[in-house]
Amino acid sequence: xxxxWSVVTALLLGSALLTACGSGSGTTGAESGTINLxxxxxxxxxxxxxxxxxxxxxxLAVDEINQAGGVLGKKLNLIAxxxxxxxxxxxxxxxxxxxxxxxxxLGPATTGNTMAELNVAxxxxxxxxxxxxxxxxxxxxxNTGKVNEYAFRTCFxxxxxxTVGADFARKDLNAKTAVLYVAQDSDYAxxxxxxxxxxxEKQGGKVIDSEQYTSTDSDFRATLTRIKSMNPxxxxxxxxxxxxxxxxxxxxxxxMNQPILGGDGYDSDTLVQIAGAKNTNNxxxxxxxxxxxxxxxxxxxxxxxxxxxxxxxxGFAALGxxxxxxxxxxxxxxxxxxxxxxxxxxxxxxxxxxxxxxxxIDAQHNPVKAAVVIEMKDxxxxxxxxxxxxx
Amino acid sequence: MTTFIQQLVxxxxxxxxxxxxxxxxxxxxxxxxxxxxxxxxxxxxxAFVAYFSYTVLHLGFLGSLIVSMAACAVLGVVIERFAxxxxxxxxxxAALITAIGVSLFLENAGIIAVGAQARGYPxxxxxxxxxxxxxxxxxxxxxxxxxxxxxxxxxxxxxHRTKMGKAMRAVAYDAEAAQLMGIDVDRTISFxxxxxxxxxxxxxVIYGAYYSAIDPLMGIMPGLxxxxxxxLGGIGIIPGAMVGxxxxxxxxxxxxxxxxSLWRDAVAFALxxxxxxxxxxxxxxxxxxxxx
Numbered sequence: 001x002x003x004x005w006s007v008v009t010a011l012l013l014g015s016a017l018l019t020a021c022g023s024g025s026g027t028t029g030a031e032s033g034t035i036n037l038x039x040x041x042x043x044x045x046x047x048x049x050x051x052x053x054x055x056x057x058x059x060l061a062v063d064e065i066n067q068a069g070g071v072l073g074k075k076l077n078l079i080a081x082x083x084x085x086x087x088x089x090x091x092x093x094x095x096x097x098x099x100x101x102x103x104x105x106l107g108p109a110t111t112g113n114t115m116a117e118l119n120v121a122x123x124x125x126x127x128x129x130x131x132x133x134x135x136x137x138x139x140x141x142x143n144t145g146k147v148n149e150y151a152f153r154t155c156f157x158x159x160x161x162x163t164v165g166a167d168f169a170r171k172d173l174n175a176k177t178a179v180l181y182v183a184q185d186s187d188y189a190x191x192x193x194x195x196x197x198x199x200x201e202k203q204g205g206k207v208i209d210s211e212q213y214t215s216t217d218s219d220f221r222a223t224l225t226r227i228k229s230m231n232p233x234x235x236x237x238x239x240x241x242x243x244x245x246x247x248x249x250x251x252x253x254x255x256m257n258q259p260i261l262g263g264d265g266y267d268s269d270t271l272v273q274i275a276g277a278k279n280t281n282n283x284x285x286x287x288x289x290x291x292x293x294x295x296x297x298x299x300x301x302x303x304x305x306x307x308x309x310x311x312x313x314x315g316f317a318a319l320g321x322x323x324x325x326x327x328x329x330x331x332x333x334x335x336x337x338x339x340x341x342x343x344x345x346x347x348x349x350x351x352x353x354x355x356x357x358x359x360x361i362d363a364q365h366n367p368v369k370a371a372v373v374i375e376m377k378d379x380x381x382x383x384x385x386x387x388x389x390x391x
Numbered sequence: 392m393t394t395f396i397q398q399l400v401x402x403x404x405x406x407x408x409x410x411x412x413x414x415x416x417x418x419x420x421x422x423x424x425x426x427x428x429x430x431x432x433x434x435x436x437x438a439f440v441a442y443f444s445y446t447v448l449h450l451g452f453l454g455s456l457i458v459s460m461a462a463c464a465v466l467g468v469v470i471e472r473f474a475x476x477x478x479x480x481x482x483x484x485a486a487l488i489t490a491i492g493v494s495l496f497l498e499n500a501g502i503i504a505v506g507a508q509a510r511g512y513p514x515x516x517x518x519x520x521x522x523x524x525x526x527x528x529x530x531x532x533x534x535x536x537x538x539x540x541x542x543x544x545x546x547x548x549x550x551h552r553t554k555m556g557k558a559m560r561a562v563a564y565d566a567e568a569a570q571l572m573g574i575d576v577d578r579t580i581s582f583x584x585x586x587x588x589x590x591x592x593x594x595x596v597i598y599g600a601y602y603s604a605i606d607p608l609m610g611i612m613p614g615l616x617x618x619x620x621x622x623l624g625g626i627g628i629i630p631g632a633m634v635g636x637x638x639x640x641x642x643x644x645x646x647x648x649x650x651x652s653l654w655r656d657a658v659a660f661a662l663x664x665x666x667x668x669x670x671x672x673x674x675x676x677x678x679x680x681x682x683x
Contacts, residue, residue, distance in 0.1 A: 213652050
C-alpha cells in the first residue's frame, strides 16, 4: 500500500507547485524584472469572504500599478495562496511564499492567521502587512511591550474605534452622558469600551453607568429598563451584530430612542434582520471606510472596483487595495527590493494617501488615520462623517 | 415606580417562556420519571420549522405555529420510540444519558443543516407597544403571557377531564398496574411526548418572535432554565411548572434590575441547588415517602 500514497503525495505536491507557478512567471523574482508580492489569504474556509475580498482589492492595485509602469521599472507580481482560514496552513503558506522569493507578505486577513506566520516571516526577515488584522498583539508583543519589527498593518487597531466613537459622541451627537453596555466575554467589546470611556471623559462627558452581559444572553430588557431610568444621552454598545441586533430591538421596544453607538462589528445585514429596519434609526458605528463616502478618491476607487468585479468594494477590498499600494510606495522610497530596506521604509511611512484615509505609520507599526462613522437609516448604511485621530 | 412595574412586565414575559417549556418537561417527567434533556432542542427545532414555514412556505403566523407544533409532536414521538423506549426497562441513569445524547445530536444536526450562525427571525407578531403611564408593554409580551396561560388550562383539562388524561395519570401512578387494567402504556407515553414536544415547539416560535434571533444552540439555556422552573414548582406537577417559570423569570429580572446582570444565571442555578437541599419535592409537591 505504499505506492498509491506516494503517488497521491506526488500529485498533491505537483499541483501545489503548479498553482504557485501558475500565478507567477518565475521564482527568480527581482532578477527577471518582476517584484514578487506574496499574499497569504483566506480564500476558502470559514472566513473566506474576508480573504477573497481583500485579494480582489490587491489584484486591482497590482494591475493599476503595472499599467502605470510598475515600481522601480519592474512589474509587480501578486502570488496569492490560500491558507484555508487555518492557522497551520497559514504558517505553511508563509514558508512557501518565502521560498518563492517574495519581498513582502500581504495578509492574512484575520488576527489568528496573521499571528501564525509572524515567526516564520521574522526569521526570514520578510515584512508582513495584514490588511485587516485588528488585534494590538500583531505588531506589539503584549508580554514584552516590544514592537514586532517585521509586522505592519493597514487597518487601525480595536481600541482606536472607541476613541473615535467618543469623539463623535461628544462633538457630533453632543452627548453629555453615556451608559456603556459591554459583553464581558468579548475582548473586542471591552477594548472598545475602555477606550471610549477614557476619551469621552477626557472630552468632558460623563459615563454614568457601565452595565454588563455575556454573549449567551437573549433577554436584555431588565438591564435596559434600568438604563432607561437613568436617561443617558447615548448608549455605547460595542460588540458583534448578533447581540447588538437583539439589544437594539429590545431597547427600541422599551421606548428608548437615544442614539446607540458601536464599532465595525455592526457591519452586517444580519444586524438589520434581527433588530428590524425601523429600529436601526439613530444607530451609529465607526468603520474603516464607507463606499458612500463622497471623497473623490474613494468614489474613483469604487468605480474602478465595480468596473472590474461588478460589485461594491467592502472594507476588506479597500484595505487590500491600500496594502499593495502602501508596499509599492515603500519599495519606491527604499529604492530597492531588499525586504529589510522595505521594512525600514514601511516604518517611516508618512502621510501616505490611501483610500481608507491618509495614513502615517506610528512607532508601534499601526497606521494613524481617520475612521468613518456610518449612520443607519431604515436599515441602510449611510456615510455620516470622517473623524481624524486626535493626537 | 414605573420602572418597577416595567421590570414586573419584563419578568412576567421571561417567566412565561420558561413556564411554556417547563410544562412539557414536567409532563414527561410526571409520566415516565425521565428528565428529557432533549426538550430544549425540540424547542429549537420548533423555532426553525416555523421559520421555514413562514419564510419559504409563507404560511403566516398561525399556520407556521401549527405546522411547527405538529412537526415537533412527531419528532417527540420518534425520539421516544427510538431513543427512550428501548431503554425503558434499564436504569434511570441510562435513560438520562441517552437524553443528553439526543440533545447533542439535535444541536449538532442543527448546525450541519442550517449553520451555526444566528439568523434574524421574521417578526410574526406585530411589534407594536402599548404605553400605559410610562410602562411599555408589547403585543408580543401580552401574547406570550396569554398563550402560556391558555396552554396550561388546556393541558389541565386534558389531564384531568379526558380519557387520555386518565390513562396518563394511571400510567404515571403505576405503569404495570395500568397495563393490567387494559391501558395501552406505549400509546399513552407516545401521546405525552407528542403533547410535550408540541408545547416546546410553541415556546420556540414565541421565543424566536420575541427575541428575533434563532440559532441551533438556542435551546440549551432556556432548556436548563425550564428544568429549574420545573424542579422549583415540583417536577411532574403542571401548575407547579407554570408558577416555577414565573418565579424564576421574576427573580432573574430582579437580579438584573439591581445591576447584577452577570449574576443572573448564577442566581438561577443557586436557586436550583437551594430548592433541592431544602424542599426537593418543589413548592407544589407533597412530601411522599417512597414505599418499599
